[in-house]
Amino acid sequence: MRFLILGGTAWLGSTIATAAMHHGHKVTCLARGESGNAPAGIRFVRGDRDHAGAYAEVAAEDWDVVVDVSRQPGQVASAVAALGDRAAAYTFVSSGNVYADTAVPGQDESAERVGAQSGDVMESMETYGEAKVACEDRLLAGFGADRSLIVRSGLIGGPGDVSDRSGYWPLRFREPAGADGSVLVPDVPGLLVQVIDVRDLAEWIVDAAEDRAAGVFNATGETVSLAEHLAVARSVAGHTGPVVGADARWLVDHDVGPWSGPRSLPLWLPLPDYAGFNARDSGAARAAGLVTRPLAETLADTLRWERLRVPQGPRRAGLSDADEVALLAARAAG
Missing domain, CATH: 3.90.25 (UDP-galactose 4-epimerase; domain 1)
Known part of the structure; x- marks a missing residue:
């Protein structure tokens, strides 16, 4: 498979890229490079997603899956627009911060979300959850539910x-x-x-892409x-x-x-x-192969x-x- 990792030079993105490479896939990372270069043996394309033309090189190619860890709705929207006709599927790593209720333990993916941020730029971590909601919405609007995998990660x-x-x-x-x-x-x-161990999360994201999984999943540790x-x-x-x-x-x-x-x-x-903030139900992900x-x-x-x-x-x-x-x-x- 051909993986395009949007990022891939910081902690989670790099771990996903490395896992995909170890599975034998062809991996490309698109990033500014401020966190370093892509892992050894992985193709690196330098691009700033906040600037026009960032996707010019990768948008000329076909991809089996795009993996995105951004918190910026504008970046997700621009990637969806540039790659919608060139990628078979899109995996977005979201967060449990999207949920409105933090008090009740054991809630699953059907729990109500906070309201989506209206702008393209998350200005502060105070609106992290709202920004991730907007990212999810922009992905689904462009790729549709059948080509989108949304991974709502717990604490990594x-x-x-x-x-x-x-x-x-x-x-x-x-x-x-x-x-x-x-x-x-x-x-x-x-x-x-x-x-959730970063290595387990990355491994399952690669496995899910191989399985052509779609939908929304909480991904947490035990x-x-x-x-x-x-x-x-x-x-x-x-x-x-x-x-x-x-x-x-x-x-x-x-x-x-x-x-x-x-x-x-x-x-x-x-x-x-906050009794439920760090206590979500990840049963669906475990049924879909998540192992921690x-x-x-x-x-x-x-x-x-x-x-x-x-x-x-x-x-x-x-x-x-x-x-x-x-x-x-x-x-x-x-």
Whole structure:
């Protein structure tokens, strides 16, 4: 098969391109190249999708499938217009952020979406879900449901995760900031977590293209409690020190944020409003062939990658060592 990856130089796109190549397909990546070049052995076409003529070279060829990970509705619209007559199918990697209800766990693809963004450009991550909805709509309007595969991904983790959400916990348990090995964790009973390994997501996207799959699918990791996720992270790190729990109120009172960003504890989300945000039903994708590896394997591999990584600038999620030490002291003081 002939794969055209729109992107292919950053984390997810590169992993998809590599998976397709390993399946024996002919792969081309179209990107600006700001995140680097395409993986070795893959054809790279330089093009800025925000500029006219970006698709000139690839629009002169025929493709079995186009794979797109964009968050910009204008980019999806221009790709659909340029490639609609040259591509047999189009796979769009969307997000669980498209759903309006974040409170109810276990919702499937029929759940209501947020409203679509009206413009071509997503100006802020505050409208990420709305932008992805607009991308989905523009794909379906151009390619139709029978030629479109929409993959609504859950939280992606694994080696290469520069968001720090999947790497923070195994690394923190491996390298505690506390002198006695203590690690501060959120104590949020009932909170569910799903992390899908980037390699499993990429492999299924390639498999689905081979199977000519169409439709809309949630693609998530197995659902576990946050406590279970932290226990796995601790196990793969070999941590034996104290685990210091703090409830949501205490964390908020001490200026610790949820999910990601500076001075945060990754994967923690406020209940009950976000009980379903990271707990969607991916049964349809699993019935269509999605297979996910054990969480322990993902976190162990991510820990190995983290220990070799040289971070570029501040971490995107988690606590600094100094913040962790100060918070542990405050927790001990009551």
